[in-house]
Amino acid sequence: MEQHLTRLLGELVAINSINATLSGGPGEGEIAHFIQNHLKRLGLEAELYAFAAARASVVGRVRGRGGRESLILNGHIDTVGVEGMEAPFALRREGDRLYGRGVYDMKGGVAVMLALAEMLAGQPPAGDVWLTFSADEEDRSLGTEQLVREWLPSLSPAPAAAVFLEPTEGLIGVGHKGFTWFEIEVMGRAAHGSRPEEGIDAIIPLGEALGELGRIRSELAARPPDPLLGRPSLHGGMVQGGSALSVVPAHSALRWERRTLPDEAPEAVAGELARVARAVETFPGGQRVKALTIFTRPAYRTPPDAAIIRRLQQASPGSKLTGISFWADSALIGQAGIPSVLFGPAGHGAHAVDEWVSLKSLVDTYAALRTVLTT
Ligand SMILES: [Zn+2]
Known part of the structure; x- marks a missing residue:
């Protein structure tokens, strides 16, 4: 054989x-x-x-x-x-x-x-x-x-x-485990760096998103582990944004992956995306936010x-x-x-x-x- x-x-x-x-x-x-x-x-x-x-x-x-x-x-x-x-x-x-x-x-x-x-x-x-x-x-x-x-x-x-x-x-x-890919897109307005008051910065609010993801990650790490599969997790996947150093950025995007357990309710996991989007939305500055589930597998x-x-x-x-x-x-x-x-x-x-x-x-x-x- x-x-x-x-x-x-x-x-x-x-x-x-x-x-x-x-x-x-x-x-x-x-x-x-x-x-x-x-x-x-x-x-x-x-x-x-x-x-x-x-x-x-x-x-x-x-x-x-x-x-x-x-x-x-x-x-x-x-x-x-x-x-x-x-x-x-x-x-x-x-x-x-x-x-x-x-x-x-x-x-x-x-x-x-x-x-x-x-x-x-x-x-x-x-x-x-x-x-x-x-x-x-x-x-x-x-x-x-x-x-x-x-x-x-x-x-x-x-x-x-x-x-x-x-x-x-x-x-x-x-x-x-399963996985879900999430994305938030932040829309601002471009302006010359010398006139920041004319622009809306789409990158700085990402800090709120990262902060919220850090909190969610800590919460996941504190859950009791599944005997077979351990704990759910997330990690930052990709980050993009900006066009030049002297320009107020009009756009940024952050993508992350969430690894899920069989008994996690999909709505609860999707709720994390909403939390991250809200954190960016409520940050002062006038930027707009789009939240998206890119792909998910159970x-x-x-x-x-x-x-x-x-x-x-x-x-x-x-x-x-x-x-x-x-x-x-x-x-x-x-x-x-x-x-x-x-x-x-x-x-x-x-x-x-x-x-x-x-x-x-x-x-x-x-x-x-x-x-x-x-x-
Ligand atoms: Zn294989």
Whole structure:
């Protein structure tokens, strides 16, 4: 299995599938076709779900013998960029470590899915197994959004669970935070620096916004931590403004990111944006403020009684339950009502130049999921 997984991963890594909108890559078209052909050669059904030119997800299906609910396995097939990497598309082995862009996040998991597909093609499972290879996870999750819209509702009965093979170091991920991107824009009036009374400064009021964000951050840090996910947090993201040193600035913008917990009410989180906007508005000077939620993704917590947790624990003794620090597409499938967990290999360097995955952990992931799917 070591050799087989290494070969599969080498083939996947050799295909540049850098996210098109996040990092200006070619997108997922080529790798989606590769996976579709691979599944078809195994005699499995495999369908493309395209949402833009050269951008597509793949859904494969292994038909079960009947008598058990279906399961979804998921891996995203896009990667981040390769800046600073020497040979990002050539898989390199050093001992147990396999190096290359995407090996950890998460073509290693995708290789495990392809190996499982091959095993299942020769040994049909009790319930159907859906193999979903999604595009655009690294940016706006357009691939999984499309699958939730166009594919998932066609399944009846709904699958019992979904397993996302994101790198979890062999732990069972039963929740992760969500995030929201906020922005306030401050509008003033430009004037020559020698005539400040004719202008309205759009930068100085940002101090009020920063002060309020500091207070909110302290409040979040004082909350009792969630046992699995810790505390919610925020950090300053981007700040812009002004046009020249000798000009009263007519415009500024401040963006920040808020990491959210599953039980935080979205209205309460949005209330923080209103607080920041109000602090700027009430500062003397005549500036106007626009408050905006740029983008938001929900947090997720797997229902504690979901059978997939117990099945994975049985198949992978010693695998503890954990909260996951990063956001993943599991929130979207979970939100659609399918209990979702994350379970995948160990390694290092997601989004970094020294990305590697442990080959042994790929074999372990394969073995555990084979047990889940065949017993
Ligand atoms: Zn990932």
